[in-house]
Amino acid sequence: MGAGDLGRVYKDGEVIVRQGEAGDCMYVIQAGKAEVLQEQNGRNMRLAVLEEKDFFGEMALFEREVRSATVRALAEVRILTVDKRAFLRRIQEDPTLAFRVVEQLCHRVRRLNEELAQTKTGT
């Protein structure tokens, strides 16, 4: 990790958040890639690959559920943690801070809709 790199480095395969665990922060990828995996019937299914500037774990900021998926480093990835309390306090002062979070959630819903449509039409 270089002197000017911010955040923390996770090595290839290292788990950053684990499905089923409680969480109280979200994460922003500073450099590298991470994969989102969901365990179903004992098998890990890859849901997405996240890249620089993508964030994950944001659902833990808004609901009191456990982590819905595992996120694992793909090669070396550098991650910055965002504190729940500081983030929510700031959103209360400046609601426009939520624009990007909502934007990313919209992208995910759009992608899921497309995948659902493909599944239903069997393409």
Added chain:
Amino acid sequence: MSFGLFSSSFKHCLLSRPDVNPSNLKLDNGSRVAVIGGGPAGSFFSYFLLDMAQRVNIDVQVDIYEPRDFSHTAPQGCNMCGGIISESLVQLLAVEGINLPATVVQRGIDSYMLHMSVGSVRIGTPLHEKRIAAVHRGAGPRDIKEVKWKSLDGYLQWLASDKGAHLVCDRVDHFDWKDGRPQIKTRGGLVQEYDLLAVAVGVNSGLLKIFRDSVSGYEPPRVTKTYICEYHLGQETIEKYMGSSMHVFLLSIPRLEFAAIIPKGDYVTVCLLGDDIDGPLIKSFLESPEVRRCFPPDLPLDPPSCHCLPHINVTGATQPFADRIVFIGDSGVTRLYKDGIGAAYRTAKAAASTAIFQGISAENFRQYYWPACKRIAIDNRIGKIIFAYTGVMQKLRHDLRGILRMVSKEQMKDGCNPRMSMALWDLFTGSAPYREILLRMLNPVFVGRFIWNVVVGSLPIKRGRRP
């Protein structure tokens, strides 16, 4: 037209014209916005104004007036600041999609060393992450031989330009009104009228006096002098002596409120804050054993590679807005002693969202921008109480021993609630509002533990017991 005459006549003129009813003052397609000052406040304002305008499909033109070229070294490209981006701002920028690159961040800070007359202790970041960024505002100090890192201000300016802002490399030296709109004149002879003017010139600019005389109700912030200097140590020496720790000092030196040494790439920055910083105060700080221990013994601390005595705010401005004008960053309100870049982000963004979503009249700014400024100003009052207390505490060795003991114990134990460590961390890094820090310090458990540590720390030394 004289500025003094203008204030009253302008208001009269404004109210008598139906087309400039304050409720009609809004940005629209083709509106022109001038930003005076291309430091963090000006660049953040431009970036977020354009970002929000694009979201609501408004096409506005933004011109940033900045005479300095931040790719230059020494005063030509410097904005005279300690160069710390707080933990909270690093996180907020990441959420905004702005990841500070390693070409700008010279060192990620993951801990700080607290030095007191009774000893020193290291306090690590809560999540063992590098969450504070040490940067240079310009390209570097006067004697720099090779520019290895980019300037923060240059990077933020690039972000604003990338969003569509137009950079005008000229100094604004005159302001007037033309048909109810702000008109600026530059040293290069350019005369331009705008729909909105954002003033982000900081408190070291003479331009604020012109605005004080010409903008009704605006009174610039009160300021004090601070001292900032840089020493060239080279990366290896910095790594050896400081690593990725910021060093902060609570020393019993009269008039000194707070001092810090910030490791960067090849240089370290020394910042002194207090009342009327002068030569003798600087000398007694640099010669204190606690400071000397942070540097190689053979390094001469005089003269430094570069130094300056810039002003910093001790109060906020009075009414930092008017119809079609808003003052952001230091020329409006900033945080006391800490996180000036964070305050620039907050005020710039509050002003930009007001201008896009509400309007650009004084009433709009009063209703939607002023609360953001007031939050900072009220928090600063609490900050003054905390700093007054730490000033008293610096002279009380029993209290200092209590702090040292409490922090040392907390840092050794994993899993315990590091109450004192976190309070000091947030106080020195500017990561949390002063109000929150004070409330935590008044918590009965905190007070109880502190008193216990003061009492135990004051007992006669038993070998191997005292940290």
